[in-house]
Amino acid sequence: MTIWLLPALICYAVASVLFAVDFSTRVQRLTGYAVSALAAGAVCHALDLIARGVQAGNIPVANFTQALSFLAWVTALAGLILIVRLRLAVIGALVAPSVLIALGASEAMAGGSGTLPSALRSIWLPVHVTLAFAGEALFVLAATVSLVYLFQESRLKAHRPMLSGHGTMPSLEKLDRINYRLLGWGFLLLTLAILSGALWAQHTWGRFWSWEPRESWSLITWVLYAALLESRLTVGWRGRRAATLTIVVFAVLVGSFVGVSLLYPGKHGGSFG
Amino acid sequence: MAQSLLIVGINHRTAAVEVRERLAFRDDELVAALSRLKLVAPSVSEAALISTCNRVEIIAVAGDAEAAARELIGFLAAERNVTPDLFADAVYRLEGREAARHLFRVGTSLDSMVIGEPQILGQLKDAYVRAAEAATVGIVLHRAFHRAFSAAKKVRERTLIGHGTVSVSSAAINLAKQIFDSFEKKTVLLMGAGEMAETTARQLVRLGVESLLITNRTFERAVTLARALSGTAVPFDNYRPYLKIADVVIGSLTTNRPLLTREDIEGVLHERKYRPMFLIDLGVPRNFHEGLNELDNVYLYNVDDLAAVTDDTREEREREAQKAETIVEGELESFWRWLSGLELVPAIKDIRANIERLREAELQRHRAWLAALPREQRTHIEALSRGIINKILHQILSELRRNNGVVEGIYAADVARRLLGSEMPGEIKPAPARIADDDDAED
Structure with a gap:
């Protein structure tokens, strides 16, 4: 626990409330404050991660709880970019509380050593881990955007559209396109993460692949995301179907992330200590 | 006698459109009219005149309200060359704080026929500018108008009074914007003709759709309309192949059975790789089969659905109007404090x-x-x-x-x-x- 954790949690909580109020009142007078709070939270969170990293002497992903915190931070960062660059304030109401919960949970469950065994200390570590978490953060956002899509879609189908509000709901086309891009980039990063992991394994243990649970599940999610992207390109599964599948595949990803970490404390999951 | 604000006028609630038309002023007549007002209304020390299709009102500052109102009614009658009897029953007179409240409510469009309509603020600004040109506004009206503008601005920012949609065609356009991100590469197919359908198509063209296809049982009519809207006419017996490139289809034909059925669109959807389709059914009886709305990525709205959307907006605006009234009262209070000399x-x-x-x-x-x-x-x-x-x-x-x-x-x-x-x-x-x-x- 560092001194930056509490400010980060507070900023995320404030951002969550502001985004929610901003969305429900629809006059969008709070968006700027909400974005600032989220950004401030991400800065404090980054300082917290750096402080931990310095303490441990390596990138702070030595155990499940640290990894969760790191993933939450990457998600907050990517979410901010999406909100600001693509004017997608509506996802703030989902991203901010998710990040808050993830960081809170990571702290509540904290335990174990933050130091990696020397065998794993290598330049490959930050490369592999950053790629993997950046990819997963994009999948988190893809699932978020898909939820918004399903909400918007159901209103339009039911002839109860949300037409008013200074920042009206983003169009279906925009949400679908963003979802597709997030999936594409996420898939690319996941692929590179798996490749870098394999190369690292070869370097350290002399074999590319050892079928340990994390590896297997990564491969399974990789196949699922590949199928998801493929279905859009060939049979045109876009819109509601794509959004639903994005959420389903994401659920598998979360299940494997949590499950593997807690059930199989191997090289990847649980504590290394 | 103490000077105060005075409003004399008629509006859509008190006068029929025929009467309002007779009393209306063109924008380019205002400066000259106000200059004449100075001569014929000696009791009036400041004045501005607002004339729109829904109201003709003189906002004035006067000592003797009774005399001033008489002069102003006489002025309106003389200017428009009508007898005062024509609008005697319709005319209202508001004094003091009530007059100020009325001015603020007009500016925030709370007094409009369609609450929240955006034109009135511009019209009020024009009225102010003309009166300033005619040099008939003094310190009181300057302040009153500026307060009215700032109340209107606050209301726009803080409430949803100007949001949503109040006509069927604008409801269709707003829905299209909820489905599509941009219209640059979109194709619209207009089937039949009709005022609502044409308005909707015209607005879509203004949004920048790539192409507008028009089909009609009478090909000549399709051609005429295509020329007017810079679209392309398609023969009625050959429009089906175009469905697969049509992102928006507007149906406005008289027909005894649905022109587009589920099977028609299912095939089309597959060909267009399930890119979304927005079907606007303005026809009577219905042009498109109701079940089409159940297809993935197809959004079907008929006239009743669109009308329901506009009803929702009206309800929402009524609710938002309450908030707007509160903002108006706040601005009124501060204006009145100033006017009452506390400043x-x-x-x-x-x-x-x-x-x-x-x-x-x-x-x-x-x-x-x-x-x-x-x-x-x-x-x-x-x-x-x-x-x-x-x-x-x-x-x-x-x-x-x-x-x-x-x-x-x-x-x-x-x-x-x-x-x-x-x-x-x-x-x-x-x-x-x-x-x-x-x-x-x-x-």
């Missing part, structure tokens, strides 16, 4: 400080020979100079205070301040050009 205090302070500065400067100028005098004489001279300015100030300030609470007080304070005070901080000056800029920025 004389700063004027008095300003005048006192300025005269005191003059006195100090004068003493300073003569400090050389003053310094040569014995202390006692210096004190006397100080006291003498202070005594003189206090006498002068007393007379001015008691006159101001006597008028405190009435418009004369405000005029008097304005004059006194201009003569004796430093430049009024934040003084409102007529600035037609700047007002026009504001207008552009907001729309």
